[in-house]
Amino acid sequence: MTGILRGRLVGAATGDIADGVVEFVDGRITWVGAAADHPAPERLPDAGPDLVLPGLIDLHCHGGAGFGFPNADAAGARVAAAHHRGQGSTGLLGSLVSAPPEVLVEQAAMLADLVEDGVLLGVHLEGPFINATRCGAQDPAAIIPGDPALFERIVAAARGTVRSMTLAPETAQFDELLAAMRRHGVLPSLGHTDADAATTAARIRAAAGAPITATHLFNGMPGLHHRSPGPVAACLAAAGRGDMVVELIADGVHLAPATVAMVFDTVGPDQIALVSDAMAAAGMSDGDYRLGALEVRVRDRVARLATVDGSPGAIAGGTARLLDVLRWTVREAGVPLGAAVTAATRTPARVLGLDRGTLTVGARADLLVTDQSLQPRRVFVAGTEGS
Incomplete structure (x- = not known):
């Protein structure tokens, strides 16, 4: 299963990214970075106000x-x-x-x-x-x-x-x-x-x-x-x-x-x-x-x-x-x-000793999307939403 999330990234290894992207495949994070640096910008969802955090x-x-x-x-x-x-x-x-x-x-x-x-x-x-x-x-x-x-x-x-x-x-x-x-x-x-x-x-x-x-x-x-x-x-x-x-x-x-x-x-x-x-x-x-x-x-x-x-x-x-x-x-x-x-x-x-808790390539794709007031919008466990 693949997925792409876009928003303000909080918890990336390089620090917060105002307009960032997290991509995941088969339960693992495969790409993290600024939307402007993504290799396939045509595949990205529109920018929005949501926050993307590690689970x-x-x-x-x-x-x-x-x-x-x-x-x-x-x-x-x-x-x-x-x-x-x-x-x-x-x-x-x-x-x-x-x-x-x-x-x-x-x-x-x-x-x-x-x-x-x-x-x-x-x-x-x-x-x-x-x-x-x-x-x-x-x-x-x-x-x-x-x-x-x-x-x-x-x-x-x-x-x-x-x-x-x-x-x-x-x-x-x-x-x-x-x-x-x-x-x-x-x-x-x-x-x-x-x-x-x-x-x-x-x-x-x-x-x-x-x-x-x-x-x-x-x-x-x-x-x-x-x-x-x-x-x-x-x-x-x-x-x-x-x-x-x-x-x-x-x-x-x-x-x-x-x-x-x-x-x-x-x-x-x-x-x-x-x-x-x-x-x-x-x-x-x-x-x-x-x-x-x-x-x-x-x-x-x-x-x-x-x-x-x-x-x-x-x-x-x-x-x-x-x-x-x-x-x-x-x-x-x-x-x-x-x-x-x-x-x-x-x-x-x-x-x-877990391989999660951070927005880093290779980490398990446990992810939380919230609005700007930190109310939950979407939850992913090993890349699967709502599991």
Whole structure:
């Protein structure tokens, strides 16, 4: 299958191209450049105002369209993945939350089928080896110390499709878990932690030489304080050195605009992965939902744990899709479009070792066409529209 797209290219190796062309054949990009330089201008569509981006890649997503990966059956999980794909997330990790071992094994095995069918990029385990003190919207009863045997059991059930795991730097048997993750090609992601800066920095050093990320930086960890810098300082320092990629949930709920802008200015988009942390309510109206074993109430598009007295509970994931996050990052945080696109495409692709996330000859033709306000118009997966 062949195709030609024309518009403002954002995410090309040579930088933005005001009137550019992307051509693809059999699922691969075969030509990228300015329309004026195309060898067959008579074949080009008319110039227009649309933007052409690489397909977005979401490292952290719990569901959408009414279905959550920690709870749904295979049919529901496919609906959730399809919803995000229709909004431009051509690559998606299906994120689970801390749960009893039997549930994690069952859900990981179910999601493995979607990975093998090309619906998901892989499985992300957010827990259960995290710190209950910083559990956020996760069930503290399901959080346990690091257990390499359980990790191996889940990985086996998932048939090698686990691509990332969030764990606290202070969890038990961290070194053994890190070694097991490296053997299985699982990306370590530090988060939901109460560790100090020294402990966090030591874990980052232990993981040196291969990718490591921070799960939704700032959220699920103590705040940065000048006399108690905590994991935020260690992660920002590592990202500044190029040793870590930090996730940001830039949706207007989890982080202030100035915080997002500060991180981009401090470490740059090559060390940032914008993520949605979306849960079942993404793309849905306000109402009651679930995240794992816990009840969630969504009001004014903000998801929080339901409480007996009706008071606001912990933020329980996001209701934005990654394209919504990208749009907010540009409009509200003032991040340049090219930098924000890099953090939603090329950086997460690099972390996962994928041949996509950039408008480059030879890359897989996962492409997103939007209007000038970053509303989706067309989505291509491996060169096929709407797949």
